[in-house]
Amino acid sequence: MIDSELVKRMRALLGTERVLASPEELLVYECDGLTLYRNQPELVVLPETTEEVASIVRLLKDRGVPFVPRGAGTSLSGGTFSEPGVVQISLARMRRILRVDLRNRRAVVQAGVVNLHLSQAVEQQGYHYAPDPSSQGACTIGGNVAENSGGPHTLKYGVTVNHVLGLKVVLPSGEVVELGGPQEDPPGYDLVGLITGSEGTLGIVTEATVRLTRNPQAWKTYLAVFESVEDATRCVSGIISRGIIPAALEMMDHLVIQAVEAAFRFGFPLDAGAVLIVELDGPAEGLPEEGERVEAVFREHGAREVRTARDARERAKLWASRKKAFGAVGRLSPSYVTQDGVVPRSRLPEIMARAEEVGRRHGIRIANVFHAGDGNIHPLLLYDERDPEQVERVLAASDELLEACIELGGALTGEHGVGIEKKSHLGRLFSEDDLQVMLDVHDVFNPDSRCNPGKIFPSARSCVEVRRPRAAAPA
């Protein structure tokens, strides 16, 4: 249990500054990007090395205390939510880039390194770290590993698991293991793949060996303007079915355009039904021809206007607008929930029509900004969290949207994870036998569920009951 003795021991291990126990210090740890669910942890510790993490975990094991690992707290599924009686282990101070090996295109980083900082560290040499979540200026690589994060450019370059070669992991037992390695496809079981996307329920990743990607020689970035979401989503299918895999293929609808334009004044057309941001990259010589093919598909699907970024500055500004769209939507409404679902790309027009219908029926405005090329939708459900009745409607509409994704042959999360938010839905996607295999694997690593309790699985595999969201708490 958490008592003054445990606090004393943690302070002996880490010093006073890196052990937070007062309510004021703990306040920012009460939730993550999923603000619907809030609860303060009882203690937050800030290790700086793998050995410190292992010592902390062993100390907690001896006393039977559950714990939650935390990166930057940008999770949108409540991945860092702390049940009562939980210690949060923040990896935010483990932000050292330990090694860069450009010759073999690898870097070894501590888990708390901010995603964008790694790309910045190798930018001058012409490399970057490919997975680029919208939150990349804040989110950590350890958090990306936990959630198997994607981003606009993962359409072409793949999600986090495609860029992780090795992991150092502190198991809930306190043991430290090294999984995978610097080489490709090592022998034995692919435990790196298993840990990646396991949402911190199998152990705490403290270091990662990741691939570095050469910057493309050239790029061509389009903004195509459509009268309707339907035209835009049909255009997405049209591009992909031509055999063109853009580096990124993003959609923003009318509501998002309004918000983003108000925030960033990029020059988005305020009367458009939807825009697509399409980026091609590769060797400079091939781009004009590939560009012509894409432009032809734009025209075929009724694009009323097609612009291209004139230079690197304009391109950067366009991407910044897209990546900060979630933040900009805050202008439209006091609160919103970012949903995350997947459908086969060919069903995008259908799911968009369903989203509109669901929103209308529940009286909830829904804004859309998403990775269209992956079929990974992100409806933003706008509401006022001070109104419990609206919260109920948002939760009902969310449920229906996810249900619709599953019906259309998709899944209930593309990249944000299950966390606490979608636990109850997992049973709709997997049979009991399928889930039991996952739980059996869970129990190998985390037999008493002390490591990130209450996440992912619908059955009550948590130490304590998770409470319903405190809908009334202001953001």
Next chain:
Amino acid sequence: MIDSELVKRMRALLGTERVLASPEELLVYECDGLTLYRNQPELVVLPETTEEVASIVRLLKDRGVPFVPRGAGTSLSGGTFSEPGVVQISLARMRRILRVDLRNRRAVVQAGVVNLHLSQAVEQQGYHYAPDPSSQGACTIGGNVAENSGGPHTLKYGVTVNHVLGLKVVLPSGEVVELGGPQEDPPGYDLVGLITGSEGTLGIVTEATVRLTRNPQAWKTYLAVFESVEDATRCVSGIISRGIIPAALEMMDHLVIQAVEAAFRFGFPLDAGAVLIVELDGPAEGLPEEGERVEAVFREHGAREVRTARDARERAKLWASRKKAFGAVGRLSPSYVTQDGVVPRSRLPEIMARAEEVGRRHGIRIANVFHAGDGNIHPLLLYDERDPEQVERVLAASDELLEACIELGGALTGEHGVGIEKKSHLGRLFSEDDLQVMLDVHDVFNPDSRCNPGKIFPSARSCVEVRRPRAAAPA
């Protein structure tokens, strides 16, 4: 145990024809591509559906009989080797392509579908299945999943795990589970990634949902001729360090050139020290410029001649020669062992020098043909298996080569798996704690090791002791 009662039950389940029990029928199942190790299974059964596999596995479970799944038997690490008392479950009759969904670029296939047959089935529509092992005309997709197989074009397109979205698996308990799904990155643990590459030790894959890849619009295939292996391997580093990722980048040394030319009369230069086969693909417009950059790197590293395939026929012939190189090497020697190791690309010249030294010291001729772009080497150790003393020298030289790969920061298998061949090496790559985690995961699926016993792990996790190879048995 295996007795006449079990045979009777199997025949009741499958009919007489699909249960093989006579020594003549069982002969071809005594080994796979690793001919050094031989033992006849006591029974071979040939199911045609997942339900039949599940019934077989349940029957074997009730009687405590161990079993080995088998695809086409092309494993080079003894993945299908059967200890005494083992039933082989051949998936060779499960060769139906169940569904093709070109719009979403997916296919669902039974495990016994031959790799190349899937590509042929979608060829007219302009698609293919990307992983292309040299044995693709024979090997099955189920076997590819078990070994996480690669091939020449996996340099650009990734290995099997990058192309598998979902699996239907019969667990050793007889339960049938569906892992992953048609959509990208489904929620929950990535058990598809865990099963892929687990060499049939966690269950029997009976169906796979795989990605289909659009054929490239154009390609450019080079044959670059070098005076020495060292020049060729330095050229490999040179290409990659320019930020060029060819679709394939293969090397053949002098000995392999001799064998391949004698077999296929392609016109390889018989006096060359080494050749590189380099293929670029992509949109037609970009290729000439990328080609010029590659040609410049060839020249820089002393290529004495650079040819390009003039048309699709010549390209196909060049690839056929490369893919059948292993077979052609049979002309050089009565027997050979194909080794499989990985080093960081930058260490290729070193490992090649070491291979030469090891071969010289042990008096073993070593031929080299491999995926240079991946750093995945395949030294072929030539010997006569009728001479036990030569066998000993080959085994010693193999060991030293793998040891050298590990020393240089690599691993002891790139794509052929651990099987029975490399079990004793695994401990050099992983700590006991690291291996124990894998064994714990193993035991979740396969607690009594009846499913593919004696594979991968160095500790005696098999039902019976594996015997030393019968070195005297002729191929």
